[in-house]
Amino acid sequence: MRIVVTVKFVPDLQSHRSFTDGTVTRTADDGTMNELDENAVEAALQLKEALPEGEAEVYAVTVGGPDAVAAVRKALQLGVDHAVHVCDESIAGSDVFGTARVLAAAVREIEKDGPVDLVITGMAALDALTSMLPTALAAELDVAQLTLASSLAVANGVATIERHMPDAHETVTAPLPALVSVTDEANTPRYPNFKLIMAARTKPVATWSLTDIGVDPAQVGAMASRTTVLDASTQPPRENRVKINDTGDGGVQLARFLIERGLA
């Protein structure tokens, strides 16, 4: 079985500050692999580990500028076999459809060495949170789509997922090849251990341009994007905030606040 996991390089949600020998540890990176993609990598590794040695291979693929290589390096540290970084300045500013086109072309390039049975993605990227990429990629690849899986099993060429929709819990199956997006309920991602981190250092990352994978630069990037961000501004902080210590009438004050604001 050959599995491709897509991973995204995103700004860190929060800086993880720590101390080394009494001083604040500082790293150059403020970006990392999207946290929800760790569940996708974990799902792929668990499927691989359930099979006899040598019967499964896992690829991690990312699309983005030079810094984005950090995302696939993280995947290597977690234990994937191969890493691919599609890096081309023409990609900058792509919308989800452009990104899906590039990822699909990368999957097809990988298929030149043998068919890909499963593409696994995270449920969303924690930067934009649109959750559109899995659907767009399944459409580009023209494969079955099993999204928001809280569990995933593969047997006899069929993928089975469970998903929690707001109104129902569903079990859905599809024949391979298929695309599966997994939620953070699907598993608990492993931490890279020292051995894997050392091993990852010697694993190569394949860097591909759009030409390498046969994508016309005019079909991706900012010019091809169907949407353009006109402006972005930080939300002003909430004003007139009140914080009280409960000295016996905290509940009454809370109720009074709600009534005064017309909220109760």
Place this chain on the structure above:
Amino acid sequence: MTDTMVTVLVEHRGNEIAQPTLEALTLARSIGRPIAVWMGEEPPAGAVTALREYGAEEVRVVAIGDRARHSGTAAAVLAAATADSAIVLMVSTFFTKEVATRLAIATGAGVVVDAAGAALVDGRVETTQTVFAATWNVRTRVNADRAIVTLRPNTTQAAPADRPAAGEVISVMGMLPEVRETVVSVTPVERDAGVPLSEAAVVVAGGRGTRGDYTLVRELADVLGGAVGASRDAIDEGWISHEHMVGQTGVTVTPVLYVACGISGAVHHRGGMQASGTIVAVNIDPDAPIFEIADFGVVGDLGDVLPQAIEALKARRQG
């Protein structure tokens, strides 16, 4: 208002129209001529009346039953049902985001999801939305000739039209695509009585500080007419079911009022509620990050503060 056709995909649970649909129709009226599309079983007469009251000039019915639960199928029939519409509005859910994506691939439309508003500016759709856990405001233009916008609930004040529109009921059927996925079992989720969490105007949420007892949280929610939410911690502890999870990977809520009870306010939780109108927090830990975004915070024990607040609110109602 223009002659632009603005189609609203009706969100409904069985026979009942979800409130955000009426918000979307209200927004549609401010842009152009609203058309409602109803997918699933045939709509009841009461639902059609409501859609007319909110200005639907036509009610297009795609009677494909449960097949409407498949995003690819829904998108394919919507492509036919919205062929004359420059703008399609949907209520933001994980499902409609899939439908929007497929519909955009079929029609070449540009998509904005989780928008708070949309308008026609010089012939192009412009949207507003908040991103990065509601810390940034973004304005986006759709470059394509067609636009699909999914709207967050509680972002437009729903209001009926001055007079009901004709709302002629028209049956539409598109080509149903081949489906590769098979739903082998569906277990309906028992919903709390009242408004669903994602649409509620008031959300009262409990976290680790409840120590697993949601009695007070539910009581406060009842008094305020709101829905009950929870933090990831509480779900992981098994205190309350997954449908209640507010956060980046659970339900994103934008209520008028959000009351966080015993929730520390981890970044993943804030991402799912930070765009709420007014935020109230009760927490025993004065340094809890939730206080950084709370309009009104009480440092105290839930067991002291909540019963007192519930009593005061009830007393006012009776008085």
